[in-house]
Amino acid sequence: MTTTSDVEGAAVRLSTAPEPVGPQRPRQLMAPVRRTWRQLTSMRTALLLLFLLALGAVPGGFLPQRSLNPVQVQQYVAQHPTLAPILDRLSLFEVFAAPWFSAVYLLLFVSLVGCLVPRIRLHTRALRKPPPHAPANLSRLPASARWETALPVDEVLALADSRLRRWRTVRHADAVGAERGYLRETGNLVFHVSLVLLLVGIAVGQFFGFKGTVLVKEGNGFANAIANYDDIHPGRRFRESSLVPLNFGLDDFRATYGADGKARTFDAKVHYSPNADAAPRPYDIRVNHPLHVGAAKVYLIGHGYNVHVIVREKDGQVALDDTVGTPCLPQDARFLSTCTIKVYETRGRQLAFEGAFTPTTVQDPNTRRVGSAHPAVQDPALTIVGYAGNLGLDSGVPQSVYSLDKTRLTAFDGGTPHLLGPGEKWDLPGGGSIAFAGITEWSTFQVTQDPGKGIALVAAVGIVGGLCLSLFVRRRRMWVRARAAGEALTVVEVGGLARTDPDAFAAEFDEIVGRLRDAVPEPATATTDRGDAATWQS
């Protein structure tokens, strides 16, 4: 591009990019503050902060993160005893909650707001202002043309004005100024404002949102209250009263698998009601198909098996016969699952069983170890070790239902596992028995409430829409000047510039000039050389 100050002046005003920070003479007390502020809201700082943001996210993309997978972090720490503590001190296992990461994006957004406010002011002013005066020398603009005509000055300008129909034009005494593509800057501002809005939406979700998970067995139900969850993540400002009223029961869970053991479909059939009075309605919760109730959504996030066992005491009295079963926790992709069964409502000694459930059982002929070959129930078995004694529930220390306190328990048969097929029974030494009566399934559900989601979605629409306008609309200016040059001779000069995509503008410019020349013909005896028509310098 030609770099006369004239052109630069005309071009620079096409952009609202913050002006570069030059050396400034501090005159008052506030000067250093102002200088820092200008520095912070400069384009260069924005660029630097963007790079820092990208760079800061890199360890979060390579190292295991506590928020995603705490077990993986533990493994990593165990494997790297010297390096891991250093990484941990730098918050590299929780990058996205790290103070330095927050500092970077908060600075970026401060810079963004500081940059947006004057840009919005400038743009609203530009929207109301007519296009600027023509530069003195139109031929120095990136695109220019010149010819002579017999039409008088006024008529030429009127024609030019009317030909530039979709442009915003202004008539001056000797020239017409025209401008187009204000939507580019509007889109750019909408985009950047939407970025701020997105951050607001995320923050609202973080503060006022809620996430909880619960395991529900087939045949059982759930009522939405904090106490009924297995695990909760409330936002800092979340109140229990904001929990959406909701009851649901799991009627049936079904998973289908391919021959290779890979899951094909998961389907949890539930009945739900938003309040106690309403009749329960059926719904299929599937992956990608959550249940919506008011502001809450219920997702299916996991599943597993329950084993139904019937435990009898010495005298034949039934001590445990829960048809919905005891949940077993899957340990691998083929659903070898660990089970812990505690029998505490006994008249004599308390009983406990610990072992594995395998839906498709395979046994190593040498080691006798059992495993599962497929996640579906094809050849189920329960392999357990039995205990008798005191479960320690009276000690007052809360216990997990998934683990046994063995301090006051003695194992049967020295801890030898027994394998039970469906319907099979193990007669316990010293009387009593355990029978493997059946299998049911459980699902884990996640209930979420995110009041910031709507804001984030609106912001997302603004981001994409604003971006398209800001990248595909071209802002450009043109001037047509007409000057009387002797008797019945008018010199027409046209100049134009665009800040982006000069190639496309060149084509548009040539076309407009072509149409103008047709409307403003040269005198029959023209002496102008056609070679001086539209020129394009770049």
Added chain:
Amino acid sequence: MAELSDSLLFVAVLAYALAMLGFAADAASRRATRVLSVAESGQLLVGGGGPPLLVDESPPRTTGTAGTAAMALTLVGWLVHVGSVVTRGIAADRVPWGNMYEFSSAAALVAVTGFLVLVARGRVETSLGAFVMLPVVLYLGLAGTVLYTAAGPLVPALNSYWIKIHVAAAVTASGAFLLSGVIALLYLLRARFDERTDVGEAVRFPVSLGRVLPSAGSLDRAAYVVIAFAFPVWTFAVIAGAIWAEAAWGRYWGWDPKETWSFITWVLYAGYLHARATAGWKGRKAAWVAVAAAAALIVDYYVVNIFVVGLHSYA
């Protein structure tokens, strides 16, 4: 049908490889004739004992027979490639971008489409062909061998209409970004070539390749045009992914490794667009940002899928 798709891809790669040779031959012959014609016109300068310099800034560029044949081969390869992607979709009875192999093939198709559009619109000259076809051929070769996966159904989390939208957008943007990465690298090469020859320094391979490249200005603009197209598409892909994640996992963003790298890629391209608007960052520095962003994209798709465990580890 699946075998047909595989054979078609093989034919497409063959056509692209031949096209690459054609483009290279064309570039080589053009260079020879150009030096000759400039020499005849007496415009050859000999600077300080150095090699002859061309002073002609914008030499006439007409495509020779080899170039025309290469363009035709590229078109044929493109058509066959489209056929391969379509038959793959029919074979698997779903959209043909469900695993890394399919994703790579579709992304390469977008890159070649982008190149054809740039040439058709007169944005770049065909002389770019050899440099675009070389990575495309290597990329497809890798996809067809290392990443090959037999056509099959999807795991439940992928079974959503959002996959069609999200992945279609991601494939389109990725293909275009990869193309822009190649163009940005060529720009850097050409800019280095210009810089050296301007001061009369000798240039050696690979900088000497700059001689057959389009002008630095046109490469810079082409890279921008491609990125300006791909960036909103990528933004949309990330947002569609967030909407899909919200439906599948109950949160729209969770800094899963894949999400993290998509974010890094996005921020770097935003950096590129800013760099182009910042004094002192235009030109070469911006081009390096474009190259870094393309590298982040490659990490996002290949390194994360293969080496990092996350919710997205499916293929």
